[in-house]
Amino acid sequence: xxxxxxFLITEVLFFGGMFGAYAVYRNMxxxxxxxxxxxxxxxxxxxxxxxxxxxxxxxxxxxxAAQLSKRxxxxxxxxxxxxxxxxxxxxxxxxxxxxxxxxxxxxxxxQYEHAPEYLHPAQLLFFLxxxxxxxxxxxxxxxxxxxxxxxxxAVRNQYNEYxxxxxxxxxxxxxxxxxxxxxxxxxxxxxxxxx
Amino acid sequence: xxxxAHAPGHAxxxxxxxxxxxVRTLVAVWAALIVFTFLTSWVSEIELGEWNIVVALLIALTxxxxxxxxxxxxxxxxxxTRLFCVAGLVWLMxxxxxxxxxxxxxxxxxxxxxxxxxxxAGSSLK
Numbered sequence: 001x002x003x004x005x006x007f008l009i010t011e012v013l014f015f016g017g018m019f020g021a022y023a024v025y026r027n028m029x030x031x032x033x034x035x036x037x038x039x040x041x042x043x044x045x046x047x048x049x050x051x052x053x054x055x056x057x058x059x060x061x062x063x064x065a066a067q068l069s070k071r072x073x074x075x076x077x078x079x080x081x082x083x084x085x086x087x088x089x090x091x092x093x094x095x096x097x098x099x100x101x102x103x104x105x106x107x108x109x110x111q112y113e114h115a116p117e118y119l120h121p122a123q124l125l126f127f128l129x130x131x132x133x134x135x136x137x138x139x140x141x142x143x144x145x146x147x148x149x150x151x152x153x154a155v156r157n158q159y160n161e162y163x164x165x166x167x168x169x170x171x172x173x174x175x176x177x178x179x180x181x182x183x184x185x186x187x188x189x190x191x192x193x194x195x
Numbered sequence: 196x197x198x199x200a201h202a203p204g205h206a207x208x209x210x211x212x213x214x215x216x217x218v219r220t221l222v223a224v225w226a227a228l229i230v231f232t233f234l235t236s237w238v239s240e241i242e243l244g245e246w247n248i249v250v251a252l253l254i255a256l257t258x259x260x261x262x263x264x265x266x267x268x269x270x271x272x273x274x275x276t277r278l279f280c281v282a283g284l285v286w287l288m289x290x291x292x293x294x295x296x297x298x299x300x301x302x303x304x305x306x307x308x309x310x311x312x313x314x315x316a317g318s319s320l321k
Contacts, residue, residue, distance in 0.1 A: 001272075001276065002275065005276055005283075006279065008283070009283035012283045012286075013283075013287060016286075016287040016290045016291060019291060020291045020294040020295065021294075023294075024294060024298040027298065027299050046232060050232055053225060053229060056228075056266050057221060057224075057266075059266075060216070061218070061221060064216060064221070168213075168268075171266075171267075175263075176267075178266075179259045179262050179263065182259050182262070183252075183255050186235055186239070186251035186252065186254070186255050190235060190236065190247075190251055191251060
């Protein structure tokens with residue numbers, strides 16, 4: 001368990017580097033960063049936040065089911081967690097597609113007609129947006145892979161009240177990925193919404 | 196992780212006697228997280244100037260603490276695990292604060308401060 005926490009600390013610093021870059025560039029180009037918020041869909045971002053929170057609840061209920069040797073509940077909650085995780089990735093894919101259609105992918109025909117003076121710094125924000133949400137999405141995909149493993153093992157009746165450490169550890173990882181999104185949502189979607 | 200002990204009464208690898216959380220507690224935390232999500236979205240619509248980001252980050256920090264404390268079981272964990280948690284936060288703060296303070300003060304180097312004894316440098320800024 002402590003090993004998992006140690007790994008998560010390295011993950012905190014990994015994402016922390018990108019959050020630091022975000023803070024620095026935001027300070028350098030406040031106007032450009034504020035001008036990008038009109039392209040961020042708060043409803044989709046908020047929905048995804050809620051979806052991830054639901055997946056964290058089902059994950060912790062899965063750990064609880066394992067602790068109580070309730071195999072059927074464990075399988076049910078693992079499947080629910082995977083459904084919520086996939087729903088999140090689906091919404092994310094839809095958002096990425098909209099960004100592509102609106103020419104907001106930096107370096108690939110980026111267009112910024114409503115505020116051409118911010119053409120370059122605005123690309124920085126979209127670059128950070130794709131880096132941060134992209135790395136987050138990759139973590140989600142890895143998490144879904146780990147959940148698949150848990151599901152297979154749960155079906156094979158490998159977990160019970162005496163042995164459920166893998167469920168607990170992958171649960172920690174899943175919650176961590178949720179926490180990263182909890183910070184990404186206000187920083188990328190909410191800040192500068194009023195302008 | 197490799198030990199698959201099924202024999203009852205045998206404390207398998209990695210087991211620490213974590214109390215089983217109540218479903219009511221877990222659902223309450225979930226509800227609080229959803230409420231905070233709505234709250235942060237609602238507050239972002241209000242013009243608070245510089246305070247918008249402060250409020251948004253405080254709400255995010257509260258949500259993250261709830262997840263860590265209950266969902267990730269820090270509440271039931273050992274002092275050592277809690278120490279690891281805090282260490283992670285401290286290192287994150289070193290990373291972000293030092294980087295940010297470097298970049299945000301780079302332009303300061305050659306500006307004469309109001310209290311500077313070098314009056315000519317101060318007046319030349321006007």
